[in-house]
Amino acid sequence: xxxxxxxxxxxxxxxxxxxxxxxxxxxxxxxxxxxxxxxxxxxxxxxxxxxxxxxxxxxxxxxxxxxxxxxxxxxxxxxxxxxxxxxxxxxxxxxxxxxxxxxxxxxxxxxxxxxxxxxxxxxxxxxxxxxxxxxxxxxxxxxxxxxxxxxxxxxxxxxxxxxxxxxxxxxxxxxxxxxxxxxxxxxxxxxxxxxxxxxxxxxxxxxxxxxxxxxxxxxxxxxxxxxxxxxxxxxxxxxxxxxxxxxxxxxxxxxxxxxxxxxxxxxxxxxxxxxxxxxxxxxxxxxxxxxxxxxxxxxxxxxxxxxxxxxxxxxxxxxxxxxxxxxxxxxxxxxxxxxxxxxxxxxxxxxxxxxx
Amino acid sequence: xxxxxxxxxxxxxxxxxxxxxxxxxxxxxxxxxxxxxxxxxxxxxxxxxxxxxxxxxxxxxxxxxxxxxxxxxxxxxxxxxxxxxxxxxxxxxxxxxxxxxxxxxxxxxxxxxxxxxxxxxxxxxxxxxxxxxxxxxxxxxxxxxxxxxxxxxxxxxxxxxxxxxxxxxxxxxxxxxxxxxxxxxxxxxxxxxxxxxxxxxxxxxxxxxxxxxxxxxxxxxxxxxxxxxxxxxxxxxxxxxxxxxxxxxxxxxxxxxxxxxxxxxxxxxxxxxxxxxxxxxxxxxxxxxxxxxxxxxxxxxxxxxxxxxxxxxxxxxxxxxxxxxxxxxxxxxxxxxxxxxxxxxxxxxxxxxxxx
Ligand SMILES: CC(C)[C@H](C(=O)O)[C@@H](O)C(=O)O
Ligand SMILES: CC(C)[C@H](C(=O)O)[C@@H](O)C(=O)O
Numbered sequence: 136x137x138x139x140x141x142x143x144x145x146x147x148x149x150x151x152x153x154x155x156x157x158x159x160x161x162x163x164x165x166x167x168x169x170x171x172x173x174x175x176x177x178x179x180x181x182x183x184x185x186x187x188x189x190x191x192x193x194x195x196x197x198x199x200x201x202x203x204x205x206x207x208x209x210x211x212x213x214x215x216x217x218x219x220x221x222x223x224x225x226x227x228x229x230x231x232x233x234x235x236x237x238x239x240x241x242x243x244x245x246x247x248x249x250x251x252x253x254x255x256x257x258x259x260x261x262x263x264x265x266x267x268x269x270x271x272x273x274x275x276x277x278x279x280x281x282x283x284x285x286x287x288x289x290x291x292x293x294x295x296x297x298x299x300x301x302x303x304x305x306x307x308x309x310x311x312x313x314x315x316x317x318x319x320x321x322x323x324x325x326x327x328x329x330x331x332x333x334x335x336x337x338x339x340x341x342x343x344x345x346x347x348x349x350x351x352x353x354x355x356x357x358x359x360x361x362x363x364x365x366x367x368x369x370x371x372x373x374x375x376x377x378x379x380x381x382x383x384x385x386x387x388x389x390x391x392x393x394x395x396x397x398x399x400x401x402x403x404x405x406x407x408x409x410x411x412x413x414x415x416x417x418x419x420x421x422x423x424x425x426x427x428x429x430x431x432x433x434x435x436x437x438x439x440x441x442x443x444x445x446x447x448x449x450x451x452x453x454x455x456x457x458x459x460x461x462x463x464x465x466x467x468x469x470x471x472x473x474x475x476x477x478x479x480x481x482x483x484x485x486x487x488x489x490x491x
Numbered sequence: 492x493x494x495x496x497x498x499x500x501x502x503x504x505x506x507x508x509x510x511x512x513x514x515x516x517x518x519x520x521x522x523x524x525x526x527x528x529x530x531x532x533x534x535x536x537x538x539x540x541x542x543x544x545x546x547x548x549x550x551x552x553x554x555x556x557x558x559x560x561x562x563x564x565x566x567x568x569x570x571x572x573x574x575x576x577x578x579x580x581x582x583x584x585x586x587x588x589x590x591x592x593x594x595x596x597x598x599x600x601x602x603x604x605x606x607x608x609x610x611x612x613x614x615x616x617x618x619x620x621x622x623x624x625x626x627x628x629x630x631x632x633x634x635x636x637x638x639x640x641x642x643x644x645x646x647x648x649x650x651x652x653x654x655x656x657x658x659x660x661x662x663x664x665x666x667x668x669x670x671x672x673x674x675x676x677x678x679x680x681x682x683x684x685x686x687x688x689x690x691x692x693x694x695x696x697x698x699x700x701x702x703x704x705x706x707x708x709x710x711x712x713x714x715x716x717x718x719x720x721x722x723x724x725x726x727x728x729x730x731x732x733x734x735x736x737x738x739x740x741x742x743x744x745x746x747x748x749x750x751x752x753x754x755x756x757x758x759x760x761x762x763x764x765x766x767x768x769x770x771x772x773x774x775x776x777x778x779x780x781x782x783x784x785x786x787x788x789x790x791x792x793x794x795x796x797x798x799x800x801x802x803x804x805x806x807x808x809x810x811x812x813x814x815x816x817x818x819x820x821x822x823x824x825x826x827x828x829x830x831x832x833x834x835x836x837x838x839x840x841x842x843x844x845x846x847x
Binding site: 224226227231254255256257258274275277279280281283284285286287288289290291292293294295296297298299300303325327328329330331332334335338357358359361362365366379382383385386387389390391394395 | 580582583587610611612613614630631633635636637639640641642643644645646647648649650651652653654655656659681683684685686687688690691694713714715717718721722735738739741742743745746747750751
């Protein structure tokens, strides 16, 4: 029996459409001849759409997206400083809105330094960890405000909101990941300064840790965590952290493992009430858009995460292996977006389909 | 005529007293035979004092410290997890309290990769920048709170408070630094998410930039800034940023430039209404305390910043040169705290005193 997955595709702006095209080719290669098929609906969303229509994300868009099983997103955001975009915050109004409305409380960001990939670190060691970043709370909630704007007496506040409900569920997800990985979980926060939020996170981790005696737990302040990411990244297995700290740590993690051109991510609603969304960590990079030189590897890696999330383990593994094999032989050769995408798709197709 | 500087000395906990002893020896060597002398008052503050007396920082302590011209601090904080310290937050109650009460609105953190020093980066390039971290606002204000603590309905908030008054003054300080350095200033924030605080920072930088046509200005999101700190740290000259982002970036900056054992800092009240405070970026490191192996270089570097702040330029330069020369010849040899301190002090003493 064929399983049909309704996939919402949001190519977005800049290099988004270029890398998504290759990601879809990889998806096609990974599922051809299998029992799963993807029924795609393209959504034209992002800065370009805003400039055309004045809309960032309408209720109708959101409803339509919700009726899908999963989402593949390229990148959204216009050219920085474009005066026509002043006042429109594509990131908040589209990307973060999707994460919040679709209750993507797990932002899953694996970091692997693949053989053959150059790291800016002299001795990176064996880098293989995953950041479980909270996705629906913290300083990202948008609960800020300002008074007397533009005067010398202006005050601008930002409120980080953290709940037991929100922290516990992401902490549970992280422990479950640690159990099936290397049984090591690191909480990253800034408990000595952000004492209320920090205490909540600490207590939730301690409470869930009691149910996971097999998982060893440690804690790092976010500033210390950045040090270890460059001096001893191999120490990490699962990092669980707040929305903002996760944002910062995962860009750094991407950098030390070969660049965010390789970093895939999943915005996951583990309950399955809403479609999860898979996207490369990189942005729309308007400076290189249209040149055909963007690296599609992160977008293709996001397809692997999508397949794994859907339980299509065989297909996911073939995509992952194809990426690893391509990276191992990539060397310094400068290849185009299409060349990399085609090489990976060919490897996926060549791998034999395991009969389930 | 002899100038007498009243110096409050807070050795603190852990390795604090060990590194401060060497810092004071360097200060002595740098000022012997000059027209400046330091009248020292030791203050017993930190976790040890709290365990003895139950006090973290009394009003009387604070008043006494205020009557000094400057402060030298080692490190404060007890052993993590010490049950006797539960409920006492030495960082908030002592270190941050001093920064806030003494209006240390500039937290100045220079980062230099000295010749001879190993970086974890394979190709660090010419690393020489300074982070001007705001010191009295942002998420550090302590304006948080929680309800229903310990229940599944707990909500814990943290409020970041930012004012035109507070941001403008630190931005002005940063531009003045950029003018006498390499005329390049980078604002780091997260304007696409923290829109109210971000907009305030952006507008203050734009406004002051108009008075500094000689300084080129750019902007990076904090996540992107961490990438550049490992892929191209030489691009930075002056970074101006918020209290929390500055905390994170300066630990990372310390790591790429040889470790926070080398990173000095100044908590500065540029108005001169309150004494400024100089301290190594590292903490009290209870795990290596008492072993005589802590690196005193960051503490000695903090003495150089102290001397420069006081206008004692010759003495400051001699301390800086002695540090650089020692680092250049240090190699891999493991030396004790005292050996490093004595070697640097000897170099300072050997350098001829320029007659002013
Ligand atoms: C574009 C931006 C809002 C986003 C974030 O801060 O989460 C991005 O940096 C990311 O990490 O996905
Ligand atoms: C100890 C802690 C409160 C402090 C900070 O966060 O500012 C430290 O990390 C620093 O950078 O000086």
